[in-house]
Amino acid sequence: MSRSSEARAGLAFTLPVLVATIVFLVVPTVAGLLLSLTDFDIYALADPANLRFVGGRNYTALVANPLFWHAVRNTLVLAGLGVPMAIATSLAVALLLDSATVRWKPVWRLLLFAPYVTTVVATALVWRYVLDTRTGLLNALLAVFGIAPVDWLGDPRTSIPATLIFIVWKAFGYNMLVFVAALSTVSTELREAARLDGAGAVARFRHVTLPAIGPALVLAAVLSVANFLQIFAEPYVMTHGGPAQSTITILYFMFDEGFTWWNLGTASAVAVVLFVAILCLTAAQARLARRQEWL
Amino acid sequence: MKLGGAGRTIVLAALTLATIAPLVWMVGVSLMPLGSVATFPPPLWPTEPTLANYRELLFYHVGPGGGATSYRIGPAIVNSTLLAMLATALGLTFTLPAGYAFAKLRFVGRARLMQLLLALAVVPAQVAMLPLFLMLKSIGLINTYAGVLLPGLASVYGVLFIRQATLAIPDEMLDAARLDGASEWRILTLIVLPLLRPVVVTLALFTFLASWSDFLWPLIAITDQRLYTLPVALAAISREHGQDVELMMAGAVVTTLPVLLLFAALQRSYFTGVLGGGVKG
Amino acid sequence: MPVDGRMITRRDVFALTGGAVAASCAPHGGDRVTWWALGMTGENAPVLLPPFTAATGIAVDLQAVPWTGAHEKLLTGFAGASLPDVMMINTAWLPELALLGAVAPPPPALLADMLAGARAAVTIGGRALAVPWTANGWVQFYRRDLIAEVGYAAPPLDWTAWTRMAQAIVRRHPDRFATLHLLDWPEPLFAFASQTGEPLLRDNLTRGNFRTAGFRAALAFYKQIFDLRLSPMVTGAEAGDTYIGLRRGWFAILPSDSVFLGDVRRPEHAITAGSWSAAATPGPFGAGPQMARGACLVVNRAARDPAAAWRLVAYLAGADLQRRMYGITADLPTRSRAWALLPADPVTALFAGQIAASVAPPAVPEWERIMGEVQIVAEQLVRGTFTVDAAAAEMDTRVDRILAKRRSLLDRGHRL
Numbered sequence: 001m002s003r004s005s006e007a008r009a010g011l012a013f014t015l016p017v018l019v020a021t022i023v024f025l026v027v028p029t030v031a032g033l034l035l036s037l038t039d040f041d042i043y044a045l046a047d048p049a050n051l052r053f054v055g056g057r058n059y060t061a062l063v064a065n066p067l068f069w070h071a072v073r074n075t076l077v078l079a080g081l082g083v084p085m086a087i088a089t090s091l092a093v094a095l096l097l098d099s100a101t102v103r104w105k106p107v108w109r110l111l112l113f114a115p116y117v118t119t120v121v122a123t124a125l126v127w128r129y130v131l132d133t134r135t136g137l138l139n140a141l142l143a144v145f146g147i148a149p150v151d152w153l154g155d156p157r158t159s160i161p162a163t164l165i166f167i168v169w170k171a172f173g174y175n176m177l178v179f180v181a182a183l184s185t186v187s188t189e190l191r192e193a194a195r196l197d198g199a200g201a202v203a204r205f206r207h208v209t210l211p212a213i214g215p216a217l218v219l220a221a222v223l224s225v226a227n228f229l230q231i232f233a234e235p236y237v238m239t240h241g242g243p244a245q246s247t248i249t250i251l252y253f254m255f256d257e258g259f260t261w262w263n264l265g266t267a268s269a270v271a272v273v274l275f276v277a278i279l280c281l282t283a284a285q286a287r288l289a290r291r292q293e294w295l
Numbered sequence: 296m297k298l299g300g301a302g303r304t305i306v307l308a309a310l311t312l313a314t315i316a317p318l319v320w321m322v323g324v325s326l327m328p329l330g331s332v333a334t335f336p337p338p339l340w341p342t343e344p345t346l347a348n349y350r351e352l353l354f355y356h357v358g359p360g361g362g363a364t365s366y367r368i369g370p371a372i373v374n375s376t377l378l379a380m381l382a383t384a385l386g387l388t389f390t391l392p393a394g395y396a397f398a399k400l401r402f403v404g405r406a407r408l409m410q411l412l413l414a415l416a417v418v419p420a421q422v423a424m425l426p427l428f429l430m431l432k433s434i435g436l437i438n439t440y441a442g443v444l445l446p447g448l449a450s451v452y453g454v455l456f457i458r459q460a461t462l463a464i465p466d467e468m469l470d471a472a473r474l475d476g477a478s479e480w481r482i483l484t485l486i487v488l489p490l491l492r493p494v495v496v497t498l499a500l501f502t503f504l505a506s507w508s509d510f511l512w513p514l515i516a517i518t519d520q521r522l523y524t525l526p527v528a529l530a531a532i533s534r535e536h537g538q539d540v541e542l543m544m545a546g547a548v549v550t551t552l553p554v555l556l557l558f559a560a561l562q563r564s565y566f567t568g569v570l571g572g573g574v575k576g
Numbered sequence: 577m578p579v580d581g582r583m584i585t586r587r588d589v590f591a592l593t594g595g596a597v598a599a600s601c602a603p604h605g606g607d608r609v610t611w612w613a614l615g616m617t618g619e620n621a622p623v624l625l626p627p628f629t630a631a632t633g634i635a636v637d638l639q640a641v642p643w644t645g646a647h648e649k650l651l652t653g654f655a656g657a658s659l660p661d662v663m664m665i666n667t668a669w670l671p672e673l674a675l676l677g678a679v680a681p682p683p684p685a686l687l688a689d690m691l692a693g694a695r696a697a698v699t700i701g702g703r704a705l706a707v708p709w710t711a712n713g714w715v716q717f718y719r720r721d722l723i724a725e726v727g728y729a730a731p732p733l734d735w736t737a738w739t740r741m742a743q744a745i746v747r748r749h750p751d752r753f754a755t756l757h758l759l760d761w762p763e764p765l766f767a768f769a770s771q772t773g774e775p776l777l778r779d780n781l782t783r784g785n786f787r788t789a790g791f792r793a794a795l796a797f798y799k800q801i802f803d804l805r806l807s808p809m810v811t812g813a814e815a816g817d818t819y820i821g822l823r824r825g826w827f828a829i830l831p832s833d834s835v836f837l838g839d840v841r842r843p844e845h846a847i848t849a850g851s852w853s854a855a856a857t858p859g860p861f862g863a864g865p866q867m868a869r870g871a872c873l874v875v876n877r878a879a880r881d882p883a884a885a886w887r888l889v890a891y892l893a894g895a896d897l898q899r900r901m902y903g904i905t906a907d908l909p910t911r912s913r914a915w916a917l918l919p920a921d922p923v924t925a926l927f928a929g930q931i932a933a934s935v936a937p938p939a940v941p942e943w944e945r946i947m948g949e950v951q952i953v954a955e956q957l958v959r960g961t962f963t964v965d966a967a968a969a970e971m972d973t974r975v976d977r978i979l980a981k982r983r984s985l986l987d988r989g990h991r992l
Binding site: 003005006007008009010011012013014016017018020021023024025026027028029031032035093096097099100101102103104107108109110111112114115117118119120121122123125126127129130134135136137140143169177178181226230232233236237251254255258259264267268271272274275278279282286 | 300301303304306307308310311314315316317318320321324332333334335336337388389390392393395396397400401402403405408412413415416418419420421422423424425426427429430445446448449450451454473478479480483504507508510511515525526527529530533540543544546547548550551554555558559562566569
Binding site for chain 1: 648652654655676809811813977
């Protein structure tokens, strides 16, 4: 009797989410796959009779499109540089916070987490002016140390590092908290024992701390990569994909093709490619997580 | 390099200062008169603070030809607030029961559905956006609150987060309530939710923040300026008035301050929720 | 803040606010017309509407759309079936909207007394599909004192002499520039290219024609401006406030259009009257014709109340209102009678001459994208990624790819 009321409640409670997920996630994703097999563009928007099924032609056209590869390259560079930067920053700050002798910890924790809670569009704008070549805060700071002004957002060679400085600034707070939580699980007895054995700080880190938080680190890294592959708002607001298309990411390319020029066939193909890449990544993450009994 | 407590505190203080410097500068510049920042080195704090930028942003202002116009930031604030509150309310309504059910209720197909949800957690939202636009257009929901809110209801991470936290509740407590004849709904609302308070606050804050800061989907789904949310309105203004730095900073302050304050007010619950139970990883 | 030497008082603001609010309140059972207007024109248009509403009882719902992103907004509006009744659009976008079937042809009476070039620009496939509203050109605004410093009364109009003058300016002030050519604006390059007399597209507008000697000469001149450090290598976002830059003398010449005339009236952008003037864009052998530029008013084919929409268009495109617009935003009119009402000054006369001699841009829906793509390659040319010949070839390749769909549809026998 209670078993069936439990079962009824179970289905009733989960139904809304399932329906929403199917209607607003599954159906459109499948539709996106189908759309990527057509030549939907402005001509089809004008007259649906212009729409044609073209099979894999969008994908071959993508492979032949240098701008697509440019976007892929930019995205991979962003992820390749950004993930280590972000994880290292979060870890370093977490290590600093993870000490019984630090004063006013809640204050630092709150303020260091603040950037994460801000709105990307607003802070991207702020950083656009911070990174301004002539009148920006960063170059003013560098001038104090006698360093010549850097054309952060105007030089294609520095535009990606500049964007990364902003992205890491904004995002490091979340993983900082995650690592603080992970570090708090490192047994203090073990650390004390290692210290009594004469191990220095670095050795203690390598042999006691790192193995304990290793899984959390890897998990955070994999999630970070997935996030970095989906960067869009930052180039859209800070650099408009420039200079010289040096900050065009995969998602930016997709948005441009899809919502600026209405080549929905091409844009859907890009979306599917991105989907597959993230699918592989998250499968890796799931396998790692399972090992941690997180699931 | 071994750092004592005082040393670490100093380093942290410096780091914190560097981290919040852009935000502090943002507030400072927003209080400066137009044109102040176009010098090198840029001013750090206004010598004569003025609210002129906020006035121009929020109220009707007069253009050079005498035409009165408005940046419509006021309506954008209202839209963002309403949408975020609705998204949070709806999101909690959808995910809380589901998270509890997946954790504690036994029903047919629970494992299967769980696997399905986990698989779907993988799908990035952008893949669905283009067809979703066409779908919503065909039923006339483009340019409406509903059009902006509906896709956000499929939040798998919220369900997993609640489930994770609910697993920690001892089964005996719930079975005892069931023996007393309580319905699952009463158990959920009267026993489980109070226990999960920090987690619920965390999820609510997360959902509010995500909705407030959402950019790509509102950019696509709303074409009427009166329905713009703050990020979209700010991005639109920045494309045309990008050189009015002080004005843009005022807009940035208006966009970031509410959530920052909300977060500061609820921080104890929030940190407990993230650090204590159910860290997503 | 002072305008015309008089402070804007709070009373003015309330009066205008009240007027604007009244204008946007729907009268009982009256009609409403939605209108999107672009840029500064849109921001200043509310003051034009109360007389219309008072006279006709039709309320106008105006949305000011910034120029950047306006094209996307129009297409997204069409795709989402949320376009307004009346739209102010860049005339170059008309072929695209015509292809989409989004616009309704105007009653012929509204096209009377239009400048010939303006009327030709809105005629697609033999039918006029919009009412020309503002006309524009592309000129060089310059600081007379900075030019006079190196011995010129006005910038020369042929490329060789112009380069000599610019080099003289840079020699005199090595920490400044002679001009500002923004790397993400296609207008300067196309202003040079349109004077070479070669068409920019060939084969019935289905392929790029950028490898001609004339266009390559324009590319070489464009590249040389940066090679000789006559202009900084910046995009619009980095350049900051261009009017402050001109006022401070960071550069002596600012290529722009009539938007400049409206913008310098803002107190923050004011440049001392008499210290600046305008000249035509230099060409290979003296100034030549420019591509026609301007904005027009279109009515949505799916408008709820087309009659009301056309009444608004008729009101806005009237000669008197165009004259009034010029007074507010310095937008130049398209009706001959309105031109007769304009104050005579050399800058306006320069624009008038340009508008009269202008040629229509290629009428393909992809033109906006083509201009953007060509400029992207031009930016890479300037930054050294391509040589002039390689850049021209790359432009042809990319434009051919953009026009592929059009080519295939034409080959299949569609009429476009």
